[in-house]
Amino acid sequence: MGKPEVKGTVTSLSSMFPPEEVQKAAKMVEEKLSEKQNEMNQLKEFIADNTSLVNLVQKLPDELHHDIMVPFGKAAFFPGGLIHTNEFLVLLGESYYADRTAKQTVEILKRRGKSLMSKVDALKAEMQDLKAEASFFDSTTSEVAEDLVEIKEYEEDNSTERVFQSGPAELESPTLAEADNKMDSKLGASKDDEYARLMSRLDELEKEELAAEDDGENDEDEDEDANATETDGDENELTEAAFQWKKDEGYSSRDHGQRYSECTGLTAEPVTQGEMSHGRIIHQDSKMLNPSINASVPSEKKPVQTSKSEFDSSKAFTGSIVEHTENLEKKIPGQNTTSSESSGSKPSKPVSRFKMQRK
Amino acid sequence: MDSLRQEKLQKFEEFVDRRLKPDLVRAIAERDKVFDQQKIFSDLRKNIETLEKNSVTSLRTLVNLGSEVYTQAEVPDTQRIFVDIGLGFHVEFTWSEALKFISLREEKLKRQIEEYTRLIASIKAQIKLVCEGIRELLQIPEDKTVEGRVF
Numbered sequence: 001m002g003k004p005e006v007k008g009t010v011t012s013l014s015s016m017f018p019p020e021e022v023q024k025a026a027k028m029v030e031e032k033l034s035e036k037q038n039e040m041n042q043l044k045e046f047i048a049d050n051t052s053l054v055n056l057v058q059k060l061p062d063e064l065h066h067d068i069m070v071p072f073g074k075a076a077f078f079p080g081g082l083i084h085t086n087e088f089l090v091l092l093g094e095s096y097y098a099d100r101t102a103k104q105t106v107e108i109l110k111r112r113g114k115s116l117m118s119k120v121d122a123l124k125a126e127m128q129d130l131k132a133e134a135s136f137f138d139s140t141t142s143e144v145a146e147d148l149v150e151i152k153e154y155e156e157d158n159s160t161e162r163v164f165q166s167g168p169a170e171l172e173s174p175t176l177a178e179a180d181n182k183m184d185s186k187l188g189a190s191k192d193d194e195y196a197r198l199m200s201r202l203d204e205l206e207k208e209e210l211a212a213e214d215d216g217e218n219d220e221d222e223d224e225d226a227n228a229t230e231t232d233g234d235e236n237e238l239t240e241a242a243f244q245w246k247k248d249e250g251y252s253s254r255d256h257g258q259r260y261s262e263c264t265g266l267t268a269e270p271v272t273q274g275e276m277s278h279g280r281i282i283h284q285d286s287k288m289l290n291p292s293i294n295a296s297v298p299s300e301k302k303p304v305q306t307s308k309s310e311f312d313s314s315k316a317f318t319g320s321i322v323e324h325t326e327n328l329e330k331k332i333p334g335q336n337t338t339s340s341e342s343s344g345s346k347p348s349k350p351v352s353r354f355k356m357q358r359k
Numbered sequence: 360m361d362s363l364r365q366e367k368l369q370k371f372e373e374f375v376d377r378r379l380k381p382d383l384v385r386a387i388a389e390r391d392k393v394f395d396q397q398k399i400f401s402d403l404r405k406n407i408e409t410l411e412k413n414s415v416t417s418l419r420t421l422v423n424l425g426s427e428v429y430t431q432a433e434v435p436d437t438q439r440i441f442v443d444i445g446l447g448f449h450v451e452f453t454w455s456e457a458l459k460f461i462s463l464r465e466e467k468l469k470r471q472i473e474e475y476t477r478l479i480a481s482i483k484a485q486i487k488l489v490c491e492g493i494r495e496l497l498q499i500p501e502d503k504t505v506e507g508r509v510f
Binding site: 049050052053056057060068069070071072073074075076077078079080081082083084085087088089090091097105109112 | 399400402403406420421422424425426427428429430431432433434435436437439440441442443449457
């Protein structure tokens with residue numbers, strides 16, 4: 001597990017997402033939400049007024065004359081009566097008025113009501129979005145409160161990032177990541193930056209997929225998993241897998257992407273147990289990645305293609321792409337122990353499920 | 360020392376922002392309301408005077424049913440007018456009575472406005488005072504530090 005080459009940092013989530021800031025953000029969203037709620041209430045009032053007015057306008061023509069108190073300004077009344085009870089003067093906007101009968105006025109009012117309803121619907125949609133934001137912030141707050149810790153491990157060789165979050169003081173075994181890392185390191189350090197970018201995008205997509213697939217995991221993990229969570233692949237990857245799915249997205253997607261990029265060549269995807277999760281993520285990503293990668297892949301048939309040029313801790317995909325081709329088998333055993341183990345196991349597995357999933 | 364000063368400064372600023380400024384805003388809002396009332400009554404007075412001048416006995420108006428939908432209304436006898444005297448009561452007046460009442464009302468409103476104006480002025484003075492205090496606190500340390508740095 002702890003290889004001499006592996007360096008890492010442990011950062012608590014609270015430092016990445018300071019609780020105060022998260023709370024502030026949550027408050028802001030709440031305020032916006034309440035604003036929208038007020039607007040909604042106002043609109044509903046308008047709608048209610050409109051309907052009552054429709055009723056009134058329909059009732060007035062029943063009599064020729066209605067005795068009323070006629071307002072004179074805001075503070076005085078005259079006793080009087082309504083006449084011409086079928087004629088209404090309706091404001092059309094911009095100081096334009098129209099003389100209409102009761103029926104026509106009712107139609108105008110109904111049309112007004114419709115536009116109000118559509119406004120209410122639009123407002124409802126906005127409120128939904130705000131609520132989603134608020135729930136995200138709440139979950140982030142609770143996570144921060146739990147003292148989740150983000151653990152990053154760096155491999156000297158490839159400067160690949162393995163980032164994964166562990167529960168309170170739990171160290172998710174870098175098993176999953178290890179395998180990938182190892183592979184990355186083995187496969188090679190530098191990849192084209194473009195490749196790296198593609199991979200990072202792939203990682204993000206994988207993460208999303210993983211989040212969708214993984215019911216148990218919190219969505220936040222993905223968000224917080226800015227960095228690909230890579231854990232050293234150990235034989236225990238499986239155990240980690242579930243927890244690390246999201247975390248591993250980053251690297252898993254990477255790995256998978258790499259592997260898939262090889263496409264044809266990648267048969268024995270080192271599908272470690274841990275990577276199973278990745279597989280899922282990957283297979284989608286691979287699809288996406290493949291077209292882009294294929295372009296670049298042909299140019300680089302080398303088994304080792306890891307773009308570790310940039311170690312970007314903020315991205316799930318650290319930029320190193322490990323491509324495993326047939327050469328993997330050779331390299332894997334040679335490079336890292338753990339990775340070799342994991343990688344070794346991969347080729348032995350039947351054509352990766354990713355492939356199967358992919359196809 | 361500096362931290363103490365900073366604390367004091369912060370407290371003063373907070374006081375101004377949280378207590379005095381909202382107070383000022385509220386007082387101004389209240390005064391505006393009274394202004395509106397005053398305007399209503401002065402308009403009413405002018406209208407009644409116009410009616411009297413032209414000896415209008417009956418008139419036609421447009422009554423707003425809500426949402427700017429108007430209906431024609433006729434007032435056959437304008438001699439009687441009901442005026443809102445507050446607390447939900449309307450009293451039947453003749454024109455002259457109405458005018459008398461309106462002038463009484465206007466005086467009361469004027470007095471209210473004066474009171475609000477005084478209140479607003481005092482709040483503004485308090486804000487200025489606190490700002491001056493803040494400025495003093497800021498200036499004095501500045502002078503001292505400046506002296507300290509100059510060798």
